[in-house]
Amino acid sequence: xxxxxxxxxxxxxxxxxxxxxxxxxxxxxxxxxxxxxxxxxxxxxxxxxxxxxxxxxxxxxxxxxxxxxxxxxxxxxxxxxxxxxxxxxxxxxxxxxxxxxxxxxxxxxxxxxxxxxxxxxxxxxxxxxxxxxxxxxxxxxxxxxxxxxxxxxxxxxxxxxxxxxxxxxxxxxxxxxxxxxxxxxxxxxxxxxxxxxxxxxxxxxxxxxxxxxxxxxxxxxxxxxxxxxxxxxxxxxxxxxxxxxxxxxxxxxxxxxxxxxxxxxxxxxxxxxxxxxxxxxxxxxxxxxxxxxxxxxxxxxxxxxxxxxxxxxxxxxxxxxxxxxxxxxxxxxxxxxxxxxxxxxxxxxxxxxxxxxxxxxxxxxxxxxxxxxxxxxxxxxxxxxxxxxxxxxxxxxxxxxxxxxxxxxxxxxxxxxxxxxxxxxxxxxxxxxxxxxxxxxxxxxxxxxxxxxxxxxxxxxxxxxxxxxxxxxxxxxxxxxxxxxxxxxxxxxxxxxxxxxxxxxxxxxxxxxxxxxxxxxxxxxxxxxxxxxxxxxxxxxxxxxxxxxxxxxxxxxxxxxxxxxxxxxxxxxxxxxxxxxxxxxxxxxxxxxxxxxxxxxxxxxxxxxxxx
Amino acid sequence: xxxxxxxxxxxxxxxxxxxxxxxxxxxxxxxxxxxxxxxxxxxxxxxxxxxxxxxxxxxxxxxxxxxxxxxxxxxxxxxxxxxxxxxxxxxxxxxxxxxxxxxxxxxxxxxxxxxxxxxxxxxxxxxxxxxxxxxxxxxxxxxxxxxxxxxxxxxxxxxxxxxxxxxxxxxxxxxxxxxxxxxxxxxxxxxxxxxxxxxxxxxxxxxxxxxxxxxxxxxxxxxxxxxxxxxxxxxxxxxxxxxxxxxxxxxxxxxxxxxxxxxxxxxx
Numbered sequence: 001x002x003x004x005x006x007x008x009x010x011x012x013x014x015x016x017x018x019x020x021x022x023x024x025x026x027x028x029x030x031x032x033x034x035x036x037x038x039x040x041x042x043x044x045x046x047x048x049x050x051x052x053x054x055x056x057x058x059x060x061x062x063x064x065x066x067x068x069x070x071x072x073x074x075x076x077x078x079x080x081x082x083x084x085x086x087x088x089x090x091x092x093x094x095x096x097x098x099x100x101x102x103x104x105x106x107x108x109x110x111x112x113x114x115x116x117x118x119x120x121x122x123x124x125x126x127x128x129x130x131x132x133x134x135x136x137x138x139x140x141x142x143x144x145x146x147x148x149x150x151x152x153x154x155x156x157x158x159x160x161x162x163x164x165x166x167x168x169x170x171x172x173x174x175x176x177x178x179x180x181x182x183x184x185x186x187x188x189x190x191x192x193x194x195x196x197x198x199x200x201x202x203x204x205x206x207x208x209x210x211x212x213x214x215x216x217x218x219x220x221x222x223x224x225x226x227x228x229x230x231x232x233x234x235x236x237x238x239x240x241x242x243x244x245x246x247x248x249x250x251x252x253x254x255x256x257x258x259x260x261x262x263x264x265x266x267x268x269x270x271x272x273x274x275x276x277x278x279x280x281x282x283x284x285x286x287x288x289x290x291x292x293x294x295x296x297x298x299x300x301x302x303x304x305x306x307x308x309x310x311x312x313x314x315x316x317x318x319x320x321x322x323x324x325x326x327x328x329x330x331x332x333x334x335x336x337x338x339x340x341x342x343x344x345x346x347x348x349x350x351x352x353x354x355x356x357x358x359x360x361x362x363x364x365x366x367x368x369x370x371x372x373x374x375x376x377x378x379x380x381x382x383x384x385x386x387x388x389x390x391x392x393x394x395x396x397x398x399x400x401x402x403x404x405x406x407x408x409x410x411x412x413x414x415x416x417x418x419x420x421x422x423x424x425x426x427x428x429x430x431x432x433x434x435x436x437x438x439x440x441x442x443x444x445x446x447x448x449x450x451x452x453x454x455x456x457x458x459x460x461x462x463x464x465x466x467x468x469x470x471x472x473x474x475x476x477x478x479x480x481x482x483x484x485x486x487x488x489x490x491x492x493x494x495x496x497x498x499x500x501x502x503x504x505x506x507x508x509x510x511x512x513x514x515x516x517x518x519x520x521x522x523x524x525x526x527x528x529x530x531x532x533x534x535x536x537x538x539x540x541x542x543x544x545x546x547x548x549x550x551x552x553x554x555x556x557x558x559x560x561x562x563x564x565x566x567x568x569x570x571x572x573x574x575x576x577x578x579x580x581x582x583x584x585x586x587x588x589x590x591x592x593x594x595x596x597x598x599x600x601x602x603x604x605x606x607x608x609x610x611x612x
Numbered sequence: 613x614x615x616x617x618x619x620x621x622x623x624x625x626x627x628x629x630x631x632x633x634x635x636x637x638x639x640x641x642x643x644x645x646x647x648x649x650x651x652x653x654x655x656x657x658x659x660x661x662x663x664x665x666x667x668x669x670x671x672x673x674x675x676x677x678x679x680x681x682x683x684x685x686x687x688x689x690x691x692x693x694x695x696x697x698x699x700x701x702x703x704x705x706x707x708x709x710x711x712x713x714x715x716x717x718x719x720x721x722x723x724x725x726x727x728x729x730x731x732x733x734x735x736x737x738x739x740x741x742x743x744x745x746x747x748x749x750x751x752x753x754x755x756x757x758x759x760x761x762x763x764x765x766x767x768x769x770x771x772x773x774x775x776x777x778x779x780x781x782x783x784x785x786x787x788x789x790x791x792x793x794x795x796x797x798x799x800x801x802x803x804x805x806x807x808x809x810x811x812x813x814x815x816x817x818x819x820x821x822x823x824x825x826x827x828x829x830x831x832x833x834x835x836x837x838x839x840x841x842x843x844x845x846x847x848x849x850x851x852x853x854x855x856x857x858x859x860x861x862x863x864x865x866x867x868x869x870x871x872x873x874x875x876x877x878x879x880x
Binding site: 394479481482484485486487488489490491492495499500503504 | 680682685687710711713714716717718720722724725726727728736737739740741786789790793799
């Protein structure tokens with residue numbers, strides 16, 4: 001391709017006449033006497049190629065400049081897209097939790113709305129809508145070719161308004177103010193309340209709205225939060241444990257019934273024993289329920305009455321409040337405090353309100369457990385398979401075929417793995433386990449449905465090619481001289497692999513493993529079939545024997561993004577949560593990749609230090 | 613002086629006082645159908661340094677690697693003839709190749725210390741042999757490193773990574789490793805080819821020191837080196853052993869024309 005146009009033209013000419021170069025060179029010999037007769041002993045040499053005109057000008061096509069530019073351009077576009085995406089996610093994710101001021105907007109129809117300003121938009125007005133507008137507004141809109149501006153406010157108070165957000169055309173706005181007494185109240189239910197405090201009732205001690213000071217309020221809310229936590233602890237953990245024991249007893253009885261029959265003496269004695277125990281547990285249950293009830297009753301006496309911006313009142317229990325703050329009189333320090341406490345809540349708490357509020361701790365935990373189990377499963381499998389392929393199998397057509405298959409496995413759509421995992425692991429293997437070990441729980445499945453174990457194994461299957469390929473490459477990169485050195489010392493092949501080859505290949509293997517973990521941690525599609533749920537009632541690890549519950553379904557950050565963003569009641573309200581969760585997941589995968597680089601460099605330093 | 617090519621080896625090697633340790637009898641070798649060694653017969657005297665010389669591709673490394681069966685790693689290998697260590701044929705199917713290699717140390721062209729500490733490198737042959745006794749291991753480290761003239765340089769950093777040593781030190785470490793298990797034979801495959809002249813000099817001094825204690829076979833491209841360190845020299849050409857004899861004779865008064873051409877640098 002690099003032939004220049006001149007020589008191409010020459011070649012074309014050559015087809016007609018004799019090649020000019022050769023004819024020129026040959027002509028002196030043909031026509032005239034040789035200049036100098038070859039001396040004796042000197043071999044006849046071909047004459048030197050005569051000078052010919054060479055184009056020394058810069059050749060545009062040969063230099064390949066356009067290709068360099070297009071290559072650079074492609075790279076820049078790719079990098080810009082990635083950086084743009086990251087900046088977009090990070091910007092939105094980081095700002096989500098920062099407290100915004102509350103605006104009170106007075107409208108032309110004398111109504112008011114209060115809320116956080118969310119975003120502004122230019123929109124096209126319907127002709128009918130235009131008719132009802134005053135002359136000057138119509139003219140203004142006509143000047144903008146029929147477009148008008150509108151603002152979106154997050155108005156909260158879903159229980160009163162039946163909407164969280166409201167669009168307000170700017171030409172309807174009379175006045176916007178930021179009154180100091182507006183409060184932003186995050187509630188356990190119904191999303192935020194935006195309004196003023198009219199009355200605080202602390203077990204009969206009534207404080208009017210104007211007299212409420214922040215210290216009293218914060219203290220009261222903190223106490224209420226403690227009560228809520230206590231009720232929750234009783235209802236979730238303590239009564240949960242009692243229920244667990246009752247269920248265990250019932251299942252034990254059923255097991256006896258299944259193996260011995262309901263007429264057998266064993267069953268009768270087991271039943272008596274169970275009844276006695278169950279009585280005790282039921283009594284404990286009653287006791288706990290009473291305790292919870294008494295706390296609830298006391299809790300009900302601590303209330304706050306709030307009024308939304310148009311004066312409509314709403315009474316709340318203090319314990320229903322997660323956090324409240326006067327948005328328009330916060331100092332920067334207070335804002336930062338709220339910002340950080342929201343992050344902490346996000347990372348350490350369970351979700352509320354169908355996942356659109358609260359935290360993602362169970363999802364982080366589930367993702368972590370699943371990734372750890374995945375690594376446990378995939379590491380030995382992948383490494384052992386690669387060892388056999390590279391070190392023991394006779395290199396030939398069959399091994400090449402296996403290798404191609406392994407590489408292709410990495411390209412199978414992940415949902416296919418999900419279906420396989422559901423069919424093979426959950427239904428076939430899990431179903432058999434249930435038949436064999438948990439017959440008393442049937443027909444409700446234990447292992448026979450999606451769960452943490454099956455999800456991890458499915459993803460292990462999905463990522464095993466990554467580990468195999470990485471391990472094989474790492475093994476192939478171990479110099480032959482190392483193996484020979486070891487064998488010459490009288491080591492067997494296995495000893496050589498164990499002492500020399502594997503340690504030396506470890507950086508590559510670890511890199512592959514961590515990349516596989518990163519790939520597994522971000523995978524969502526197959527998980528939807530094999531065990532991920534929207535809200536998991538229990539974490540996969542808890543204080544009840546056997547502590548790690550592999551059969552439980554779990555929450556996952558990737559699925560959480562999908563669920564919050566696309567399956568929730570109000571996608572507008574959920575959007576900030578999607579950004580933050582995405583930020584978190586990207587951060588996790590980034591951290592895993594960074595860890596892989598660090599591990600690789602560390603091990604490299606250890607094994608490949610200073611050659612000469 | 614004889615022309616070569618009649619297929620016979622001109623043999624005038626010096627006899628050792630303790631007799632021969634290795635006997636190679638009509639040994640031929642094929643790599644997947646391609647013959648690399650042609651009926652090689654020679655004896656390696658006990659306690660002597662025997663040098664194998666010859667142009668590239670003449671089969672001297674192949675012969676060396678046939679002695680501890682390192683060639684077994686290559687697929688499609690076939691041999692004929694015998695190599696006797698004492699009176700055991702090492703190609704006899706009943707011989708365990710791992711046990712055989714334990715009786716032979718080998719040093720390679722490029723230093724290949726393992727990515728572990730200096731001490732761990734030296735005791736590697738003992739470790740794979742199952743020796744766990746700390747005192748034996750410690751003694752071995754010191755003895756082998758002293759024999760390899762490396763002890764004084766590394767005695768304070770035995771737990772450092774061996775890859776931090778210089779090239780010459782690495783090669784002496786490999787020699788220490790090769791003699792750690794007290795082998796009968798020490799095989800050296802161009803041990804100085806990757807080293808500078810100073811390091812080469814040290815290795816040659818070391819070989820001189822080890823003479824008598826171990827039976828050494830050394831493959832070398834460097835004729836001066838062969839002349840300096842060896843007792844007997846074998847000249848190989850195109851897979852055949854052309855001449856094997858006392859080193860001084862080979863280099864000053866070879867019996868075969870081909871040998872003379874090679875040692876005088878006419879080809880090679």
